[in-house]
Amino acid sequence: MASSTGNIYERELKHVLSGDKKAISQMIKTCSEEESKAYSLMLNDPFLVVRAAGSLGVDLVALRWDFSFPIEVKSSAEETMHFSRNPRLAEQADKMKRSCFRSSLLPIYAFRLKGVRGDPWRIFTMPSDEEIKGRNENLRRVLPKMEVTGKGNYIMRWNEGMKLCDLLTFMSIDPEEPVLFEE
Secondary structure (H helix, E strand, C coil): CCCCHHHHHHHHHHHHHCCCHHHHHHHHHHCCHHHHHHHHHHHHCCCEEEECCCCCCCCEEEECCCCEEEEEEEEECCCEEEHHHCHHHHHHHHHHHHHHHHCCCCCEEEEEECCCCCCCEEEEECCCCCCCCCHHHHHHHHCCECEECCCCCEEEEHHHCEEHHHHHHHHHCCCCCCCCCCC
16 A cells, blocks of 8 residues: 555654654755754654544644644645645644644644755644643744634745754753743
8 A cells, every 4th residue: 555645744754753763864864964963852852653543633643751742744845835725624723723722732733845955844833822731832932823814724834834953952952941032
């Protein structure tokens, strides 16, 4: 059974977050030194990442002592992803948002741009006034929010997302240390 392109990128992200040395070596081939260092952080402080079964609006669940979050993986050859083009995407996003905030979890969208050199992943969360508990609230403050149109449709613009390497660096910071991020 051949795997779809989406499954390839789900597996890629799963292996990187799980600290798989081979996957990280492959990922950093076209990355800058700074990006490579950030990806290498997963070798010593990996997540337990499980692939979610079924269509729950979640592809992966990443678990670690300090952070836990569901991840929906999207990939495209285009830099902008309009959820309005597929009603199923919008329904899936709304379901994920409700479920996550009900459980005080941070919904993560990982957007993989095809054919790009360097860090191809951009990370987003969903806009909401709901409070998230624990360190995930700090993460929510720095993550870019998906754009919402006047009609309530979500849009992800790859160039407006947080680089995955920057997310990995942020999550490696000691929670007792003060953090300064430019907005």
